[in-house]
Amino acid sequence: MTRGHAPNGPPPLPRGPIAWARRHLFNTWYNAILTLGALYLIALGLKAAIGWIIVDAVWLGGSEACHAAKGEGACWALIAEKHRFILFGTYPYEEQWRPALAVALFVAAVGLSTWRRLWSRALVVGWFVLFAALALLLHGGVFGLTPVSTELWGGLPLTILLSVIGIGLSLPLAVLLALGRRSSMPLIRAISVGYIELVRGVPLISILFMASVMFPLFLPEGVTINKLLRAQVGIILFSAAYLAEVVRGGLQAIPSGQYEAADALGLGYWRKMRLVILPQALRLVIPPMVNSFIATFKDTSLVIIIGLYDLLGAVRTATNDPLWRAFTTEGYIFVAAIFFVFCSFMSRYSRRLEQGAGERRPQ
Amino acid sequence: MVERPPGGAWVWLGSRGARAIVYQTLVIAALGALGYYLVANTLDNLASRNIATGFGFLDREAGFPIAEHAVAYSPASSYGRAYLVGILNTLQVAAIGIGLATVLGTLVGIARLSSNWLIARLASSYIGVLRNIPLILQLFFWYGLVLALPGPRDALEAVGGHVYLSNRGFAFALPGFDSVHAWALILVGLGIVAAIGFGIFVRWRQARSGRRLPVFWPAVAFTIGPAAILFAASGAPLDWQRPALTGFNIVGGGRLSPEFFALVFGLTTYTAAYIAEVVRAGILAVPRGQSEAALALGLGRGRMLRFVILPQALRLIVPPATNQYLNLTKNSSLAVGIGYQELVSIGNTTINQTGQAIEGIAMIMAVYLTISLTISALMNLYNRRIALKVR
Numbered sequence: 001m002t003r004g005h006a007p008n009g010p011p012p013l014p015r016g017p018i019a020w021a022r023r024h025l026f027n028t029w030y031n032a033i034l035t036l037g038a039l040y041l042i043a044l045g046l047k048a049a050i051g052w053i054i055v056d057a058v059w060l061g062g063s064e065a066c067h068a069a070k071g072e073g074a075c076w077a078l079i080a081e082k083h084r085f086i087l088f089g090t091y092p093y094e095e096q097w098r099p100a101l102a103v104a105l106f107v108a109a110v111g112l113s114t115w116r117r118l119w120s121r122a123l124v125v126g127w128f129v130l131f132a133a134l135a136l137l138l139h140g141g142v143f144g145l146t147p148v149s150t151e152l153w154g155g156l157p158l159t160i161l162l163s164v165i166g167i168g169l170s171l172p173l174a175v176l177l178a179l180g181r182r183s184s185m186p187l188i189r190a191i192s193v194g195y196i197e198l199v200r201g202v203p204l205i206s207i208l209f210m211a212s213v214m215f216p217l218f219l220p221e222g223v224t225i226n227k228l229l230r231a232q233v234g235i236i237l238f239s240a241a242y243l244a245e246v247v248r249g250g251l252q253a254i255p256s257g258q259y260e261a262a263d264a265l266g267l268g269y270w271r272k273m274r275l276v277i278l279p280q281a282l283r284l285v286i287p288p289m290v291n292s293f294i295a296t297f298k299d300t301s302l303v304i305i306i307g308l309y310d311l312l313g314a315v316r317t318a319t320n321d322p323l324w325r326a327f328t329t330e331g332y333i334f335v336a337a338i339f340f341v342f343c344s345f346m347s348r349y350s351r352r353l354e355q356g357a358g359e360r361r362p363q
Numbered sequence: 364m365v366e367r368p369p370g371g372a373w374v375w376l377g378s379r380g381a382r383a384i385v386y387q388t389l390v391i392a393a394l395g396a397l398g399y400y401l402v403a404n405t406l407d408n409l410a411s412r413n414i415a416t417g418f419g420f421l422d423r424e425a426g427f428p429i430a431e432h433a434v435a436y437s438p439a440s441s442y443g444r445a446y447l448v449g450i451l452n453t454l455q456v457a458a459i460g461i462g463l464a465t466v467l468g469t470l471v472g473i474a475r476l477s478s479n480w481l482i483a484r485l486a487s488s489y490i491g492v493l494r495n496i497p498l499i500l501q502l503f504f505w506y507g508l509v510l511a512l513p514g515p516r517d518a519l520e521a522v523g524g525h526v527y528l529s530n531r532g533f534a535f536a537l538p539g540f541d542s543v544h545a546w547a548l549i550l551v552g553l554g555i556v557a558a559i560g561f562g563i564f565v566r567w568r569q570a571r572s573g574r575r576l577p578v579f580w581p582a583v584a585f586t587i588g589p590a591a592i593l594f595a596a597s598g599a600p601l602d603w604q605r606p607a608l609t610g611f612n613i614v615g616g617g618r619l620s621p622e623f624f625a626l627v628f629g630l631t632t633y634t635a636a637y638i639a640e641v642v643r644a645g646i647l648a649v650p651r652g653q654s655e656a657a658l659a660l661g662l663g664r665g666r667m668l669r670f671v672i673l674p675q676a677l678r679l680i681v682p683p684a685t686n687q688y689l690n691l692t693k694n695s696s697l698a699v700g701i702g703y704q705e706l707v708s709i710g711n712t713t714i715n716q717t718g719q720a721i722e723g724i725a726m727i728m729a730v731y732l733t734i735s736l737t738i739s740a741l742m743n744l745y746n747r748r749i750a751l752k753v754r
Binding site for chain 2: 024025027028031034035038039042184185186187188191198200201202203204205206209210213214216217218219220221294298299301302304305312316328329332333335336339340343344347
């Protein structure tokens with residue numbers, strides 16, 4: 001090695017907001033035009049939005065105040081007046097602390113579950129216990145709670161219940177389907193592939209219609225299952241097909257050495273899967289599973305089509321009131337904000353998990 | 364002491380092939396039993412409700428109106444005809460939505476990678492907001508906004524009376540038909556044939572002499588040149604049929620109903636957010652060295668994109684983009700929520716009127732499955748053509 005001068009690094013980039021703007025906003029002539037144009041549009045949009053959402057909005061009062069300000073400002077008085085109905089639907093008014101508590105418990109449980117250190121079998125069991133408890137809390141009839149028929153359930157708790165139970169119960173079915181699709185037995189494989197592709201090829205609405213009009217025909221005479229349960233079964237059957245493909249991705253990512261090692265240890269098929277393959281495969285697909293959950297959470301709002309009052313159904317019913325009919329947009333924005341908060345929290349979390357998983361995996 | 368019987372049935376059951384047969388038989392038997400139970404129950408229920416099975420109802424008179432139909436339809440038409448209208452409406456929404464979503468999605472995806480910080484942030488917030496709100500809520504929202512527009516009397520007017528936007532939908536001027544248009548179309552058709560011939564000739568010449576003639580611009584000239592000359596020579600007859608307020612409504616020209624407008628708008632903006640992410644991932648996956656190498660070889664920007672960047676990016680973009688196209692097609696069924704009459708909406712009406720739930724749902728599912736399988740088959744074909752050739 002020859003000794004010499006240490007090579008000079010590139011000259012330091014100038015710092016400060018002006019230099020930053022020159023580099024990121026005005027580095028070429030067309031970027032400068034784009035920036036100015038975008039700034040102009042943003043300013044216009046913000047001015048209109050702030051005027052409508054904040055300055056000229058009606059925050060409190062009756063629908064008369066809102067009608068007076070129609071076209072100028074938003075009518076948030078709708079939310080002030082109807083938020084209980086939008087959030088909890090037709091659930092009896094005096095009993096609404098129960099769905100409120102259920103949602104709070106759910107949010108707390110989600111908060112705890114994002115903590116990686118707590119991931120264990122106990123957590124999974126905990127979730128099942130929690131959901132049984134939440135269903136009991138909503139349903140009542142024990143511990144002196146007034147029974148509330150499922151027909152009255154609605155709003156946010158219904159959205160959460162349908163989507164979480166939908167994903168939770170579709171996972172076992174999805175694992176079976178994924179294993180079936182990779183099975184060496186031709187008939188089993190054909191059945192799994194057929195089911196997965198059939199369900200993935202049709203829209204959720206058609207499955208929900210099937211659940212709402214065909215399930216009653218499938219059951220023996222005299223036996224009825226309520227609408228909520230039918231929708232729930234439809235959602236489970238639907239998301240199982242999508243989740244099965246996610247699980248299959250995980251199964252395919254496990255190196256064949258793992259399968260061979262398990263075989264060499266003399267493990268049978270089920271023990272090999274349960275003890276060696278699935279724990280690794282499922283852990284690998286947690287981020288895409290969170291994405292599936294987001295999709296199911298959003299899709300749940302389709303139950304409105306078959307006449308259930310989830311968050312979206314509740315807001316539509318609330319704005320059916322002739323006094324408030326002119327202000328559906330405000331109601332939609334409120335519900336959209338709730339969905340946005342839940343979904344963007346989950347998608348951020350899934351992205352973080354994905355990056356975390358990338359760092360951990362040995363190269 | 365338990366002793367295993369030597370040989371015989373136990374050994375046979377222990378072999379892998381035999382176990383596979385037993386498992387499969389059991390699964391089939393279980394599914395068969397379940398199927399038999401469901402079918403038997405269904406037949407009982409149908410019999411007790413006096414509902415006839417079969418597709419005979421398709422010939423009966425439908426009796427309900429359909430606002431937008433691509434083929435002739437009236438309430439006196441049959442249910443079968445109504446289904447056909449529904450299928451065509453679904454396909455129409457899907458085709459238009461896919462085209463628009465591809466354009467918008469590609470633009471947003473490229474904007475997301477812009478070196479301009481502001482543009483990139485705008486694109487990523489667009490994606491974040493649209494993806495995290497349920498599509499049906501977005502459709503309700505857009506539909507509500509269209510209905511909240513001023514009525515036909517004070518419709519928003521643009522391009523000097525060529526375009527009107529009101530709560531009755533979107534009305535726009537259409538050029539009136541003239542025989543010159545037909546001749547121009549024929550010339551375009553002939554021009555395309557000539558352009559293809561020219562392309563073959565260029566390739567043949569390049570194979571023989573190694574010299575390459577420009578292809579793209581001559582092809583464009585062949586395709587639209589003669590038609591444009593004819594059109595200009597005959598005095599450009601564009602007799603615009605403008606929409607105009609007559610009585611309480613805007614008539615004349617072309618028009619899109621509020622339902623169609625809201626549906627296509629919502630589907631396009633929603634799917635574009637997903638396509639943008641697909642496009643971004645595809646472009647990011649092509650290493651920078653590839654474009655540098657192409658430039659070093661002396662390829663121009665156009666040829667670099669065509670021969671180096673796009674083939675590699677498309678390979679990654681096509682499969683997930685296909686998925687998004689299929690999603691858009693399936694999501695068009697949400698139109699039932701805002702009252703645009705496509706397949707699911709018409710199917711639902713039919714089921715409610717006739718009680719033929721099983722046949723109705725089976726037909727809906729069969730159509731979607733056919734569309735899904737066709738699109739994926741086509742895309743697989745295309746994908747195989749552009750896939751990496753491993754030699």
